[in-house]
Structure formats: structure tokens, C-alpha cells
Amino acid sequence: MNGYNFAYLDEPTKRMIRRAILKAVAIPGHQVPFGAREMPLPYGWGTGGIQVTAAILGADDVLKVIDQGADDTTNAVSIRRFFSHVAGVETTTRTRDATVIQTRHRIPETPLTGDQILVYQVPLPEPLAKLEPSRAETKQMHALADYGLMHVKLYEDIARFGHVTISYDYPVMVNGRYLMSPSPIPAFDTLKMNRMPALQLFGAGREKRIYAVPPYTTVRPLDFDDHPFSLTRAPHACALCGATNSYLDEVVTDDRGSRMFVCSDTDYCADRRGEMEGDAS
Amino acid sequence: MTLEKPGFIDPVAEAQACFRLVLRTMSSPGQIVTLATDVATPPLAPATAAVLLTLVDAEVSLWLDEPLADSWDWLAFHAGVVRAADIGTAAFLCTTALPPLADVFAGTDDAPETGATIILQVPALDGGPKLTLYGPGLETPIVIAPQGLPADFIAQWEQNHRLFPRGVDLLLCAGSSFCALPRSVRIGEG
Amino acid sequence: MAYVAVKGGERAIDAAHDWLARTRRGETAVPEIKTDQIAEQLGRAVDRVMAEGSCYDRDLAALAIKQAQGDLIEAAFLLRAYRTTLPRFASSRPVETSAMLIHRRISAIYKDLPGGQVLGPTYDYTHRLLDFALAADADSAMVPAAVPSSTEADQSPPAVTPRVLDMLQAEGLMGAEPQSDAVPGDITREPMSFPAGRDIRLQALARGDEGFLLALGYSTQRGYGNSHPFVGELRMGDVSIEIEPPELGFAIDIGRITLTECEMVNQFGGSKTEPPQFTRGYGLCFGHGERKAMGMALVDRAMRAEELGEDADAPAQDIEFVLYHSDNIEATGFVEHLKLPHYVDFQSELETIRQIRRRAETKPDTGAGEPQ
Known part of the structure; x- marks a missing residue:
């Protein structure tokens, strides 16, 4: 594309993002800060996912982009066009044919394979943000694996409503260590993340965080023995x-x-x- | 003169291809991946050279051990690398012998991602003592047998894994192939 | 069927872009505005876009304003997205604002002072009466001819206009700022972390939203973190930008830019062991942006509360709060992203709320089952 590098980002930026992705994979569920760049699409519209996709994408990849599960929603169309334009990669709407799938708010129903990478667009990577707005505080909670705040929130939900009322972006524990936001996927999709054969990468552009779940990694929704997680x-x-x-x-x-x-x-x-x-x- | 040795012929595509292999083996620890193209720059093996060009630049510090020191000029020219003051402050270490893992920066509790990456060039990725890997990325435990690791490697790695989420991540390179041992894996004998 | 109507995103986007282009152009019988007209006649808009777009280029800012139909945040976003693709050739040396070619310079704390008070091109004392002559194709003959200002009248304008706060500092009345040759942080490369140093804070404020800084600065005046500010000095003019290429070993001048700088003099600190001193709030921005520089100086000072041993419980004193919410490109993106479809999430909320209501209807007196 005229004047821009393959997949838009310059090579030093890709390297910086790639280094962050590798550390994210080595520490499943941990939010790795990265020097997110301004993108030609607005913050909140998938710039984190776009940067992750741009850093991993090669000429041989086949890209699928979905928003709300659909390939033809306006923002999915816009992002797919962006990559057709700046990377010239083949795109598809077929889950089975894609090597890289960028998604907002859904995990495809068709099970993914080890040859695929699922890239999530993440608005608020901090699962504790709704309970504690300060990132300096939540960073310490992650360092100490102190997730009491979230347990209290779930407990209060059950006491008040009879069950947990979080219906999307349901907090999960990854590899038994980190509390993680699965991005605003419906709780229905949460269990698909557990031991998924595909690599799952998460990009939050405005909040400047990347995190990952490697293949076959345990991802458990936070729940209580007598009030187990249930799908809606x-x-x-x-x-x-x-x-x-x-x-x-x-x-x-x-x-x-x-x-x-x-x-x-x-x-x-x-x-x-x-x-x-x-x-x- | 090392500057005459080329880097990647097609830097954008080759760096991307190499990165995807690194990503694959970091995601599936122990999986041996092989580059399609060679960057021949002794004393660096092709895999070592390609991984360095893919991941290291002026924004991170690198430490090289003595047998690889001839590569500084080449790395400076092609990647603009910055020399680390010592082992303990390097973000990347590229060596032919594993330094004591305890000497390498393992990150902090609130920023474990700052733990270093070691790129260890070994004689071969097979034919050595068997190691069984368990952990994230592995559907079932897998066995690898790289040569060139220190005799007390399993004990050192156990110590490294115990620091989790702090720790160092390891890439083993031989010829055009390499495999990764991220800090998240546990390693057993045989 | 209604279901079909919500699909077909590709065609909808194309049609929307066409409509947008027509709207941007407006009535074609009216001559199209030229970017040099914007750069020359909408200078304050250009200045704001350069400041918040973090890129000093009047022509590109004018283009962005034209493309964005005068939506200045959208224009700043266009400029930022372009800026981020540019290679970095060099870092400039610190600019020396005491060597500024002054267009405007006022101090509210001294009646007169070395370098003088220069009123310059200000709206301050205009009466806000709409000038209908401007609407009536007023021609340039009506523009007053330039009269030599007090500095220009001098045979040789002073090479240095000393900063007022430096004079206070020389007297020992103003706290000195720590000097350092350390490379300052850069939020465009490294994400912010906390505690954030003053270098990071000032960088974030310099590209921060003018309205946000204005409101926060105002809040400190009304008692939410008051620091009793005086405008020690406000100056606007041109400064030289110098770089020092390593292969040359000496600095070269690569051009001049217009800056606005504000230094606030604030209430003094001190203790039994340390004599009291005034403290400083600092503001600097590209172009002519007095409101921005003053708001920035107030907020900079407010964020020093903890460092100066003051209570830090007002919004403007909460460093993390200020820095995470000052960037209007981030803010507008995230607020406006609520326009994107969220029906998957909303659907799960619907199911959950229906479930809770069903439970309440069938078992009106229970519902609370406490987990063990």
C-alpha cells in the first residue's frame, strides 16, 4: 500500500508488539503493558486487536473478522477492509478456512484448531476495573494474586439475586494464577476458552495491554462450589x-x-x- | 568483515515468518520448528541469527557470551542492538552456555514480563538427556532431548518455575531449528 | 424482513462515506475553502489541533481541520494517526523559552519587569460584540496596518527575556526544580505506569484535551485542591528548535515554532527546618493556546500535592485519574465506541434480567441463597 509498510505498522513497532505477545504467552493471563500506537481507527473500535493482528499477520494468512459473531457487521467489514488494503491478505468468512480470526464479543461456534489464532479486541483488560478503578491498585492485586474483591462481588450477587448476575465479560482464572477478562464475550462462550487448541491473544489498544492464553490452558470461570457457573x-x-x-x-x-x-x-x-x-x- | 554478511533478504516477510515460529513454539513448548530460509552468520547458527533479528533491536538490551562476541558488529549493523551492562540487566541473552538462571533478571511480581529471554545455541535439539515438559500449551506432556544443557538444568529450571509468574524464558537454537521453554512449563526427567 | 435490514454492512459503509463527502463539501455554489485559508485565518484552531495532535505542522493541521469539517478532536486524531507512522530522525535539544521571540508576554505579579509587558494579539480586552463587518465580505483594506510593537521599536530586541519565576528563584523565594540530564519518558512509546514522574505528567498534559484541563484547573480555583495561583508569567512567541546530530557534534537550528508557556506562582510550602518558598505550576503547548497552557499549569501544580506534603484528595490532584482521562483521542474513541453494536452482550443481559424476574415472580419471598 502506498507509503505504508506491510500490515500498516512499521517494523520496530511490530517487534515491540511481538516481544509483548511472547511474554504474554509465557505468563498466561497476565496483562503485559505495550507501547500501543495511534491507529487510523478510533480507540475502542478494535485498535488493540488490530495491532496484535498486524504484528502476527503474514502474506500466507487467511483472515476472518467478526463483530457480534457476524462477518457483515459494520466494524467487522471496516477492519477486514483495512487489512485487505494494508496487507493484501486473503480474507474469508468461513471459520474453518481462517488462520487468524479477529473477534469482538464472540467466540465462533465451530471449534477452533491448533493451526488457528484467535485475536480478541478488548475494551477494558482489567477484570477488577469495575470494582477498583485505580490501575496502580489492581496491579498490586495481580502481583499478590489477591482476588478477594471479585469473590466478594460474586458473593453479594448470589446473596441478593440468587445467582451471579455477570452475563458477559465473566471473570476467569487462567492457569490457576491470573484473574482475566475474557473480553465482553457472553458468559455462554466462556467455557470454550478452557483448553482450547487455538492460541488466544488479547489486545487492548487504549489501555495498552496485551495478554494471552496458550493452547490447552485451563480457563475457569470464577464461581463457588454450591453456586457453579451456569450458561445463559x-x-x-x-x-x-x-x-x-x-x-x-x-x-x-x-x-x-x-x-x-x-x-x-x-x-x-x-x-x-x-x-x-x-x-x- | 562481519558487515558484509547479509541479514534477512526480505526483512518484513522473514521476520514475520520467524516470529510465527517463535510464537508457535512458545505457545506449544518444546515443539521443534524449522526456518525455511537461512541467515548464515557464524558463529551464530541460522536459527540464532534469525531469532535475534526478529526480536532484538535498539529498544532492548542484549548480552552475548564470549564465543559469540564476534557477532556484535553484525548485530549492531542489522539490528542496532544495545549492549547490556551485565547478565543481570539484559532483556535478551544470547549464549552458547547457559548462565546460572539465578543470575538472570526474572522480572518483578507486578511486572513479571520484564524477566529476560535467553537464546541458547546448542549443538543439537535431539540426542541429549530426555526432558518431559508439562504445562500450558501442551495437550499431553511431551519429551525433548536437546544437547548442551548443564547437568543440573532440571534443578535450575525447577527453581525458575517456582518463581512463577516471575522467571526467565528460554529458546534453544540448533542449526535452522529451535524450540522454546517458557517459564510456565515444568520439566521432569525422562 | 427487519432482520435483513441490519445486515449489508459493506454497502452501508460505502454509502455513508459518500454522504459524508457531500456533507463535508457543502453547497458547491460556495467556493471550496483552501487549506492555506484555514492555516492563515483559523490559526487558533490550527494551534489546538497541533497541540492535541502532538505534531507541529500547520499545513497538515489545516488539512485535518478541512477533512474533519472543523471537528477539532477528529482533526487532532487524523494528525495523531499520521504522526505515529513517521520515522524519528532525532530528538531536539530542550527549547530555551527565555530566548523566545516574544509576541505576547504578561505577568500578573509585577507592574513592570525586565522585558516589559507585551499585550500582543489578544482577545482579552475585546468587547464580545459580533463584528458584522466580517460577515460582509470585508476586504483586507480594513485590516489595520502593523504598528511597531514596543519590542520591535527597539533597535535591537532583547535576545533574552528573563522568565519571571527565575527572578523569584534567584531571590530564593521560588522552589528550584531538580535539574537532570536523564532522557525523559515518552508516553507515545512506553505505556504510563504509576507513580508517574513529572516528565510523563507534563507530556500527557501538553497533548491533553484543552476542555478537560480547563475544567480541572477551574475546579482547583473553586476549592477542589486550591493552590492559590498567580500568573507569574504567560508568554507566547517563537523559539528555535535545535538538534545535535551525533556525526556533527554541535547543535544546528532546524526551524522555529510558536509556543505558549505559562508559569504559575503558587502558595508556598516550608517547614520548621525549611524556609517557605513559592511553588511552581508549569504549562507549555504548541501554538497560541493560553487557556490550555494556564489550565495545564494549574493541573500540573495540583498533581504535585503529594510531593509537596499537601492533602491530595481533589480530582485534579489524583495523578492517575488526570493522566488516564486527559487524552481526548482515547476518550472520544471509547465514549463513541458505545455506538458499535453491543447486541450480543445486551442479549445476555436480557436473559439474565428475565431469569431474575422469573425467579422473583415464582418465589417472591426467597431468592437470597447465600453461598457457603
Whole structure:
């Protein structure tokens, strides 16, 4: 691309990000500070994920970008176009065909393999931020593995509502050591992170943090023995493909309370519909 | 003269390819990966040279041991490296013999990522005493048998792992191949 | 079907960009504004964009303002995103503001002083009456001719205009700042960590949002961390930028930039062992930005509360709070990202709240099951 390096970032910046990624992988769940750059997209719109993707991407990669599980949401389109433009890489909407998947708010329904890397866009990497706004304080809590604050929050939820009310960005313990934000994925997706064969990388551009979960690493939602973590999912089948195990978007279809439920993962849904058509013929 | 030796022919693509191999073996400890292209710059093995060009530049400090000291000019020219004052302050160490791990900076409790990376050039990644690796990145324990590690390596590594999340990370390079031992892995004999 | 309408992002983006381009241009019967007109006639906007965009280039700032339809935060963002791609050839030597070619220089604490009071191009004493002549295609003949200012009237303007606070310091009344040749930190390369040194704080404030610094500085005046400020000096003018290439071994002048500098004189500290001294709040920004430099000086001083042994419980004194929220490029991105789809998260919130309500309806008197 005219005047810019492959994948936009200059080589010294890529090296700096790559060093941070490697330390993140060596210390699963630990937030590694990095010198995040200003990107040509706004902070909060995926600049952390974009920088991680730009630092790992090669000409042979096949990139998939999703937002809310879908390839055709506006920001997913915008980021995919950015990489087509600055790196010229092949892009795909098919989960199976991608080598690198950048995501906001979802983990694909199709299980990922060891040959794939999942890059999450992270708005607030600090899982304790809603309980303690000072990063100087939370840094000490991580150093001491002192997560009492979060346990108290979960305890209070259960005492008040009967169960934990965190429905997305559910805090997880990684490798038994670090409390980590899984990014604002629905709690439904949380268990997919545990011992996932794919490498999971997390980029927070505005907050200037990178963290990682290596393949086959334990990721456990924080819970209590007598109040184990439970999934929430709309109790419906997908109106398009009939799936009863996928995460659903609720679509309001009129102003008299009608709604339909469809797969949030558009590739998964399309794939299933393709399969069903194949079965019918 | 070392300056006549080239670095990467296609720096952007080769650095990216090498990085992905480093990322792969750091993510799957012990997995041996092999470069497709060679950067031949004795006394550095091709893998050692490529890993250095991929990760080290003027923003981090490097320590080289005596047998590799001839490479300073080449590294200065191609990577603008900065010499570390001593072993204990280096962000990267590139050596032919493992220094006592306890002498290497292992980071701090609140910034464990500042723990150093050691790039150890060994004679071969197989044929040595068997080591079994356990930990994040491994579906099941795997066995590697690199040559050139000190006799008390397992004990030293146990000490390093006990510091977790502090610690040092190790890359073993031989010829065009290398494998990683991040601080998160535990190592047993045989 | 409604469901289809929310898809089709590619076409929507293209159409939105086309519409934006038409909106930016406006009525085509009106001549298109030129970037040199912006640089010359909207100078304060250019100054603010250069300051918050952290890049001193009047032409690029003017282009950014044109492209952003005058949205100055958007323009600063454009400039930042360009700046970050530029290679770094050298670091300049510290600028010497006492050698500034003064356009404006006032002190509120002395009636007269070496170098004099220079009112310069200020709105301070204008009456805020709309000048309808400007709307009526006023031509340049109406612009007053330049009259020699007091400094220009001198045969040789003083090479050095001493800083007021240096005079107080020479008298022992102003606390000295520690001198150091250490390389200052750089928040554009290394993420901030705390405690943050004054180098980092000043860098963050210099590129910080003018409105944020204005409001925080104002809050200190109203009692939230008051430090009894006086404008020791406010100066605006041109300074030389010098670099010292290692291969040359001596400094060379690479150009001049306009800066605004403010030094506040604040209430004194002191103890039984140390005689009382005034303390300093410092503000500096690209271009002509008095409001920015003054707000910065107030907030800089407020953030020194702990260092000076004062209580530090006001917002402007909370270093982490100030530094993490002063950058308008970060702030606007994160506030505006709420426009992005969040329906996956919202869906899980919906399910959770429905679940809680169902439970409350079926078991109205229970619900609280305490974990063990």
C-alpha cells in the first residue's frame, strides 16, 4: 500500500508488539503493558486487536473478522477492509478456512484448531476495573494474586439475586494464577476458552495491554462450589437453521412484541443451512 | 568483515515468518520448528541469527557470551542492538552456555514480563538427556532431548518455575531449528 | 424482513462515506475553502489541533481541520494517526523559552519587569460584540496596518527575556526544580505506569484535551485542591528548535515554532527546618493556546500535592485519574465506541434480567441463597 509498510505498522513497532505477545504467552493471563500506537481507527473500535493482528499477520494468512459473531457487521467489514488494503491478505468468512480470526464479543461456534489464532479486541483488560478503578491498585492485586474483591462481588450477587448476575465479560482464572477478562464475550462462550487448541491473544489498544492464553490452558470461570457457573442462552432454536446449541441474537420484528431468534454466528448458521439443503437434495 | 554478511533478504516477510515460529513454539513448548530460509552468520547458527533479528533491536538490551562476541558488529549493523551492562540487566541473552538462571533478571511480581529471554545455541535439539515438559500449551506432556544443557538444568529450571509468574524464558537454537521453554512449563526427567 | 435490514454492512459503509463527502463539501455554489485559508485565518484552531495532535505542522493541521469539517478532536486524531507512522530522525535539544521571540508576554505579579509587558494579539480586552463587518465580505483594506510593537521599536530586541519565576528563584523565594540530564519518558512509546514522574505528567498534559484541563484547573480555583495561583508569567512567541546530530557534534537550528508557556506562582510550602518558598505550576503547548497552557499549569501544580506534603484528595490532584482521562483521542474513541453494536452482550443481559424476574415472580419471598 502506498507509503505504508506491510500490515500498516512499521517494523520496530511490530517487534515491540511481538516481544509483548511472547511474554504474554509465557505468563498466561497476565496483562503485559505495550507501547500501543495511534491507529487510523478510533480507540475502542478494535485498535488493540488490530495491532496484535498486524504484528502476527503474514502474506500466507487467511483472515476472518467478526463483530457480534457476524462477518457483515459494520466494524467487522471496516477492519477486514483495512487489512485487505494494508496487507493484501486473503480474507474469508468461513471459520474453518481462517488462520487468524479477529473477534469482538464472540467466540465462533465451530471449534477452533491448533493451526488457528484467535485475536480478541478488548475494551477494558482489567477484570477488577469495575470494582477498583485505580490501575496502580489492581496491579498490586495481580502481583499478590489477591482476588478477594471479585469473590466478594460474586458473593453479594448470589446473596441478593440468587445467582451471579455477570452475563458477559465473566471473570476467569487462567492457569490457576491470573484473574482475566475474557473480553465482553457472553458468559455462554466462556467455557470454550478452557483448553482450547487455538492460541488466544488479547489486545487492548487504549489501555495498552496485551495478554494471552496458550493452547490447552485451563480457563475457569470464577464461581463457588454450591453456586457453579451456569450458561445463559435464549431458550429457543435458531429461526433460520434450527440450531439449539448456538448463541442467539434476539431480533425485534414489529412493535407488538414479536421477535425472532437467530444464530449470532453467521458463518455457523449459513454452514448449517448449507448442510440442511444438501441433506434435502 | 562481519558487515558484509547479509541479514534477512526480505526483512518484513522473514521476520514475520520467524516470529510465527517463535510464537508457535512458545505457545506449544518444546515443539521443534524449522526456518525455511537461512541467515548464515557464524558463529551464530541460522536459527540464532534469525531469532535475534526478529526480536532484538535498539529498544532492548542484549548480552552475548564470549564465543559469540564476534557477532556484535553484525548485530549492531542489522539490528542496532544495545549492549547490556551485565547478565543481570539484559532483556535478551544470547549464549552458547547457559548462565546460572539465578543470575538472570526474572522480572518483578507486578511486572513479571520484564524477566529476560535467553537464546541458547546448542549443538543439537535431539540426542541429549530426555526432558518431559508439562504445562500450558501442551495437550499431553511431551519429551525433548536437546544437547548442551548443564547437568543440573532440571534443578535450575525447577527453581525458575517456582518463581512463577516471575522467571526467565528460554529458546534453544540448533542449526535452522529451535524450540522454546517458557517459564510456565515444568520439566521432569525422562 | 427487519432482520435483513441490519445486515449489508459493506454497502452501508460505502454509502455513508459518500454522504459524508457531500456533507463535508457543502453547497458547491460556495467556493471550496483552501487549506492555506484555514492555516492563515483559523490559526487558533490550527494551534489546538497541533497541540492535541502532538505534531507541529500547520499545513497538515489545516488539512485535518478541512477533512474533519472543523471537528477539532477528529482533526487532532487524523494528525495523531499520521504522526505515529513517521520515522524519528532525532530528538531536539530542550527549547530555551527565555530566548523566545516574544509576541505576547504578561505577568500578573509585577507592574513592570525586565522585558516589559507585551499585550500582543489578544482577545482579552475585546468587547464580545459580533463584528458584522466580517460577515460582509470585508476586504483586507480594513485590516489595520502593523504598528511597531514596543519590542520591535527597539533597535535591537532583547535576545533574552528573563522568565519571571527565575527572578523569584534567584531571590530564593521560588522552589528550584531538580535539574537532570536523564532522557525523559515518552508516553507515545512506553505505556504510563504509576507513580508517574513529572516528565510523563507534563507530556500527557501538553497533548491533553484543552476542555478537560480547563475544567480541572477551574475546579482547583473553586476549592477542589486550591493552590492559590498567580500568573507569574504567560508568554507566547517563537523559539528555535535545535538538534545535535551525533556525526556533527554541535547543535544546528532546524526551524522555529510558536509556543505558549505559562508559569504559575503558587502558595508556598516550608517547614520548621525549611524556609517557605513559592511553588511552581508549569504549562507549555504548541501554538497560541493560553487557556490550555494556564489550565495545564494549574493541573500540573495540583498533581504535585503529594510531593509537596499537601492533602491530595481533589480530582485534579489524583495523578492517575488526570493522566488516564486527559487524552481526548482515547476518550472520544471509547465514549463513541458505545455506538458499535453491543447486541450480543445486551442479549445476555436480557436473559439474565428475565431469569431474575422469573425467579422473583415464582418465589417472591426467597431468592437470597447465600453461598457457603
